[in-house]
Amino acid sequence: PSTRLNIFHLVFLCFSLFSHGSCPVLECWFMKEKVSGGLSGGPNQDKSLLYVHKHADSHRAESHDAPLEVNPDRLYFVTDPAATLCHRSLNPRRGSSNKPMCEINPLHPQPSTLELAVPLTEPALSPIYLHADWLSTALQSFDKTMSISAITRAPTGTKEHDVILTLTTKTVLVQSRLGAPVLLDCSFWADPSSPLTGTGFAVEWRYQFRGDGRLVLAYDGKSDRLSHTGEEGATLDFEALHGRGNASLILQEAKVHHSGIYICSVYLPYLQAQVAMELQVVEPPSLSIHPSPLPLTAQGQTINIQCEASGFAPLSLDLHWEFKGADGNTKVLGSGSLSSHRQLWDGTYTQSSRLELDTADLGRAGEVACVGVHPGGTRRVSVEINLIGNSPSIEDSMAMVGVALVLYGLIKLVSWSFSGSEKRIKTTYVEGFKARRWTSFSLVIQI
Known part of the structure; x- marks a missing residue:
C-alpha cells in the first residue's frame, strides 16, 4: 500500500x-x-x-x-x-x-x-x-x-x-x-x-x-x-x-x-x-478531350485535339499534354494553344487547350493525356491513338503467320471436300452405266 x-x-x-x-x-x-508631427528617431x-x-x-x-x-x-x-x-x-x-x-x-x-x-x-x-x-x-x-x-x-x-x-x-x-x-x-x-x-x-x-x-x-x-x-x-x-x-x-x-x-x-x-x-x-476542373475516340490516322499526319477544362475555381490552372507510348515511356508535349478564361454563371471558370499532334515520332500506338494541375488537385483524361502505315512488330508478324496457316488449313479442307464429292459422283455414274448395259444384254438374249 x-x-x-x-x-x-x-x-x-x-x-x-x-x-x-x-x-x-x-x-x-x-x-x-506614433507621435504626431516630426520624425521618430x-x-x-x-x-x-x-x-x-x-x-x-x-x-x-x-x-x-x-x-x-x-x-x-x-x-x-x-x-x-x-x-x-x-x-x-x-x-x-x-x-x-x-x-x-x-x-x-x-x-x-x-x-x-x-x-x-x-x-x-x-x-x-x-x-x-x-x-x-x-x-x-x-x-x-x-x-x-x-x-x-x-x-x-x-x-x-x-x-x-x-x-x-x-x-x-x-x-x-x-x-x-x-x-x-x-x-x-x-x-x-x-x-x-x-x-x-x-x-x-x-x-x-x-x-x-x-x-x-x-x-x-x-x-x-x-x-x-x-x-x-x-x-x-x-x-x-x-x-x-x-x-x-x-x-x-x-x-x-x-x-x-x-x-x-x-x-x-x-x-x-x-x-x-x-x-x-x-x-x-476550391473546385478542381472537369476535363474532356475532343474528338474521342480519335480517328484512325496514318503515321506522319497531324491530329488536332482539344481539351476543355470546366467548372474550376480559383483561376490558377496549369493545362498540359502528355503522350504515353506502348513501351510505357511518357513524353511531355507542352501546353498547346491555350484559350482565355471564361466565367460561367456559378462563378467557376472554363479554359481549353488545342494541340496539333505530329504523329511522325510517336511509334505505332499509345495514349494521349490532358493533365490539369490545380490547387484543388490534379486531374487527367486520356484517349488512345492508333496509327497505320508503320512497319509491323514481331508480335504482328507472328499473328499474320498464324492467320495465314489458319487460312491455308481452311483452303485445304475445302479442297479435300470438293475432291471427295467429285469421286463419289464418278463412281455412281460408272456403276449406273454398267447396270444399264447388263440389263440391255439380258433383254437381247431373251429375244
Missing part, C-alpha cells in the same frame, strides 16, 4: 508541475504609439514578455528578472482565468525555431460609433474602472492554425494585467469544395466580474476581398436580434452564442464569391476585439 501511495503522490506532483508550467512565457513586440517597437498564469496568486512581479535584451518596463504579468493564452499551440517545444507571433498595442477604451454597438454604452459606467492601463494583444500560434485577440487591464502604473476579453479562431485558413457547408470558427470569453460584461454584447461579421468589403451579418446580443443579414445562407448558432460564447459563422453552401477574408468582431461597452480568417473555395 505504501508503494501505491508513493506512486500516487509522484503522479500528482508531476501533474501539478505540468499544470503550473502549462502557461507559456510569450515573447511579443510592443508597438509604440528610434525604433517603433520594443521587445516584451508576457508571463501568463491562470490564477492571480501564481506569479509575483518581483520574482522575475528581465533578460538583458528586454526593458524591465516591458514585462507584463497576465492572469487569464479562461486559460485562452495557455493553449499548447502558443507554447512550442524548447529549442524550436517556430514561435508564435505576438504584438501588443496600447488601448484607449472609448464608446463605439457602430450603430449596432451604440446601445451597449448607454448606461453610465464608472470612469474609475476605465481609467487604467489597457493593452490589446494579437497572437497567432506557431503552427499558424489559431489566432487570438486579447484585451487586458491593469491598475494605472502596475504590470499586473487581468484578461477582460479574448476572441479566438481555430480556422485561420479554411478550404472548401463548391456547394459544401462552411464553418468559420470564432469564440469569445468575457470576464464575468468586469462591469463591462453586464450590459450585453454585439457580434459583427465582415467580408473583404481585393479592397472591396461588405457586411455579412450583425447581431445585437443585448436585444437578441439580427440587425443585418447581407448574405443569403449565413447564420449563427444562437444557443451556442449565448451559452458558450460561440460566435462562429455558418455558410450553408459555399459559393465562388465567398472566397476572401472574413473578420469576426465582438463588442463590449467601450471595447472591441477582432480576428481575421481566410476562406478559399
Whole structure:
C-alpha cells in the first residue's frame, strides 16, 4: 500500500508541475504609439514578455528578472482565468525555431460609433474602472492554425494585467469544395466580474476581398436580434452564442464569391476585439478531350485535339499534354494553344487547350493525356491513338503467320471436300452405266 501511495503522490506532483508550467512565457513586440508631427528617431517597437498564469496568486512581479535584451518596463504579468493564452499551440517545444507571433498595442477604451454597438454604452459606467492601463494583444500560434485577440487591464502604473476579453479562431485558413457547408470558427470569453460584461454584447461579421468589403451579418446580443443579414445562407448558432460564447459563422453552401477574408468582431461597452480568417473555395476542373475516340490516322499526319477544362475555381490552372507510348515511356508535349478564361454563371471558370499532334515520332500506338494541375488537385483524361502505315512488330508478324496457316488449313479442307464429292459422283455414274448395259444384254438374249 505504501508503494501505491508513493506512486500516487509522484503522479500528482508531476501533474501539478505540468499544470503550473502549462502557461507559456510569450515573447511579443510592443508597438509604440506614433507621435504626431516630426520624425521618430528610434525604433517603433520594443521587445516584451508576457508571463501568463491562470490564477492571480501564481506569479509575483518581483520574482522575475528581465533578460538583458528586454526593458524591465516591458514585462507584463497576465492572469487569464479562461486559460485562452495557455493553449499548447502558443507554447512550442524548447529549442524550436517556430514561435508564435505576438504584438501588443496600447488601448484607449472609448464608446463605439457602430450603430449596432451604440446601445451597449448607454448606461453610465464608472470612469474609475476605465481609467487604467489597457493593452490589446494579437497572437497567432506557431503552427499558424489559431489566432487570438486579447484585451487586458491593469491598475494605472502596475504590470499586473487581468484578461477582460479574448476572441479566438481555430480556422485561420479554411478550404472548401463548391456547394459544401462552411464553418468559420470564432469564440469569445468575457470576464464575468468586469462591469463591462453586464450590459450585453454585439457580434459583427465582415467580408473583404481585393479592397472591396461588405457586411455579412450583425447581431445585437443585448436585444437578441439580427440587425443585418447581407448574405443569403449565413447564420449563427444562437444557443451556442449565448451559452458558450460561440460566435462562429455558418455558410450553408459555399459559393465562388465567398472566397476572401472574413473578420469576426465582438463588442463590449467601450471595447472591441477582432480576428481575421481566410476562406478559399476550391473546385478542381472537369476535363474532356475532343474528338474521342480519335480517328484512325496514318503515321506522319497531324491530329488536332482539344481539351476543355470546366467548372474550376480559383483561376490558377496549369493545362498540359502528355503522350504515353506502348513501351510505357511518357513524353511531355507542352501546353498547346491555350484559350482565355471564361466565367460561367456559378462563378467557376472554363479554359481549353488545342494541340496539333505530329504523329511522325510517336511509334505505332499509345495514349494521349490532358493533365490539369490545380490547387484543388490534379486531374487527367486520356484517349488512345492508333496509327497505320508503320512497319509491323514481331508480335504482328507472328499473328499474320498464324492467320495465314489458319487460312491455308481452311483452303485445304475445302479442297479435300470438293475432291471427295467429285469421286463419289464418278463412281455412281460408272456403276449406273454398267447396270444399264447388263440389263440391255439380258433383254437381247431373251429375244
